[in-house]
Amino acid sequence: xxxxxxxxxxxxxxxxxxxxxxxxxxxxxxxxxxxxxxxxxxxxxxxxxxxxxxxxxxxxxxxxxxxxxxxxxxxxxxxxxxxxxxxxxxxxxxxxxxxxxxxxxxxxxxxxxxxxxxxxxxxxxxxxxxxxxxxxxxxxxxxxxxxxxxxxxxxxxxxxxxxxxxxxxxxxxxxxxxxxxxxxxxxxxx
Amino acid sequence: xxxxxxxxxxxxxxxxxxxxxxxxxxxxxxxxxxxxxxxxxxxxxxxxxxxxxxxxxxxxxxxxxxxxxxxxxxxxxxxxxxxxxxxxxxxxxxxxxxxxxxxxxxxxxxxxxxxxxxxxxxxxxxxxxxxxxxxxxxxxxxxxxxxxxxxxxxxxxxxxxxxxxxxxxxxxxxxxxxxxxxxxxxxxxx
DNA sequence: CAATGACCGAAATACCAAAATGGTCATTAA
DNA sequence: TTAATGACCATTTTGGTATTTCGGTCATTG
Numbered sequence: 001x002x003x004x005x006x007x008x009x010x011x012x013x014x015x016x017x018x019x020x021x022x023x024x025x026x027x028x029x030x031x032x033x034x035x036x037x038x039x040x041x042x043x044x045x046x047x048x049x050x051x052x053x054x055x056x057x058x059x060x061x062x063x064x065x066x067x068x069x070x071x072x073x074x075x076x077x078x079x080x081x082x083x084x085x086x087x088x089x090x091x092x093x094x095x096x097x098x099x100x101x102x103x104x105x106x107x108x109x110x111x112x113x114x115x116x117x118x119x120x121x122x123x124x125x126x127x128x129x130x131x132x133x134x135x136x137x138x139x140x141x142x143x144x145x146x147x148x149x150x151x152x153x154x155x156x157x158x159x160x161x162x163x164x165x166x167x168x169x170x171x172x173x174x175x176x177x178x179x180x181x182x183x184x185x186x187x188x189x190x
Numbered sequence: 191x192x193x194x195x196x197x198x199x200x201x202x203x204x205x206x207x208x209x210x211x212x213x214x215x216x217x218x219x220x221x222x223x224x225x226x227x228x229x230x231x232x233x234x235x236x237x238x239x240x241x242x243x244x245x246x247x248x249x250x251x252x253x254x255x256x257x258x259x260x261x262x263x264x265x266x267x268x269x270x271x272x273x274x275x276x277x278x279x280x281x282x283x284x285x286x287x288x289x290x291x292x293x294x295x296x297x298x299x300x301x302x303x304x305x306x307x308x309x310x311x312x313x314x315x316x317x318x319x320x321x322x323x324x325x326x327x328x329x330x331x332x333x334x335x336x337x338x339x340x341x342x343x344x345x346x347x348x349x350x351x352x353x354x355x356x357x358x359x360x361x362x363x364x365x366x367x368x369x370x371x372x373x374x375x376x377x378x379x380x
Numbered sequence: 381c382a383a384t385g386a387c388c389g390a391a392a393t394a395c396c397a398a399a400a401t402g403g404t405c406a407t408t409a410a
Numbered sequence: 411t412t413a414a415t416g417a418c419c420a421t422t423t424t425g426g427t428a429t430t431t432c433g434g435t436c437a438t439t440g
Contacts, residue, residue: 005413005414026400026401026402027401027402027403028400028401028402031415031416036414036415037414037415037416038402038403038415038416039403039404039405039414039415039416040413040414040415041403042402042403042404043413043414047402047403048402048403078378106296117356138379139379140377140378140379141371141375141377141378141379143371143377146357147349147353147368148372148377150348150353151345151348151349151368151372154344154345154348154352155341155344155345158340158341158344159341162344163337163340166307167336178337178341181331181333182338182341182372182373182376183372183376183377184376184377184378185331185376185378186372186373186374186375186376186377186378187330187331187333187338187373187374187376188268188330188331188374188375188376189328189329189330189331195382195383216431216432216433217432217433217434218431218432218433221384221385226383226384227383227384227385228384228385228433228434229383229384229385229434229435229436230382230383230384231434232433232434232435233382233383237433237434238432238433238434
């Protein structure tokens with residue numbers, strides 16, 4: 001069977017990026033790992049950055065399908081939103097690549113910052129889409145879907161990533177309850 | 191009249207910190223600005239870090255009184271919360287020192303990171319206090335005041351600082367409406 | 381005796397040679 | 411003929427070091 005060089009390259013790059021980060025991964029290294037001459041990489045990808053972007057797009061697609069698999073007609077709308085978003089963030093946390101890049105991004109490599117912005121945008125757009133549908137169906141109050149999606153994401157990140165830096169971390173259920181309280185029910189006593 | 195060296199030092203430091211940041215401010219510079227020998231600074235403050243902390247404490251106190259001044263028995267509870275928090279963030283945004291340190295903190299100087307954590311804690315505690323009172327009075331649903339305060343702060347920061355990095359910035363009123371929708375009313379259609 | 385600035389060790393910075401890296405392209409192997 | 415390759419090049423990064431700067435001290439001073 002003919003070997004799929006392109007696939008090998010992508011997988012080698014993914015492995016190396018997630019293990020050592022973007023900056024610390026060299027093209028020679030990727031070529032070695034992929035059992036391929038370095039020049040070959042450039043027949044498939046214009047440069048290192050494009051290779052990263054391709055991998056990010058793959059990752060985003062995987063996340064979306066993962067989220068969509070949680071869809072279930074029998075659960076309430078907000079449960080779905082919660083599950084889907086949680087699944088996506090879980091992905092982000094568990095996936096080596098995402099973690100490494102997330103750390104690297106805080107620091108400063110421009111390509112990585114760019115890639116992460118792209119990543120965040122993809123998530124926000126996806127959530128935004130769900131919100132819009134929910135509004136159309138009259139499940140939730142009308143609101144700007146984009147901002148709402150953004151806020152929901154930030155809130156999750158705050159609860160999952162930031163809060164546990166200085167406090168005992170919250171369980172999946174606690175986070176679900178909190179999101180439900182803050183975003184869906186609201187604090188106000190009717 | 192006898193000159194107040196201590197006051198001069200604090201003001202010089204504050205000015206220099208907010209103009210050039212903590213790291214880029216030298217003790218010599220402060221001494222010059224304060225018309226004081228360098229050694230004199232050390233008769234009032236143990237070191238540079240303590241000087242920063244003193245200034246931060248002053249800033250926090252100022253912010254609290256500024257927030258408290260917005261209290262008005264005739265406005266609704268959530269209006270008060272909003273006004274108070276907004277005032278505090280406005281302070282943070284407008285005050286040169288806070289901005290400079292905020293930028294510097296993202297980067298990494300340990301003392302600045304520490305000081306900002308202290309700053310954030312102070313805000314969260316203050317909000318937390320207000321929340322607790324509101325719960326006691328039955329204005330809002332029972333909830334963990336600390337987490338709630340934390341979330342509210344994060345949400346504001348997301349709306350004021352982060353959102354406008356990639357989107358048209360929101361007006362005071364828009365932010366007020368959004369906070370009201372997300373936190374108080376909730377998205378759910380009753 | 382409060383105030384000071386010359387002084388000190390440590391830490392940051394500037395500098396530069398050597399090594400590494402991203403990307404190209406003439407050569408090779410199929 | 412064409413896809414694959416790795417030696418090669420220009421540029422960037424690194425590692426080590428000489429130099430400067432800075433936070434903090436303390437003997438001297440007014």
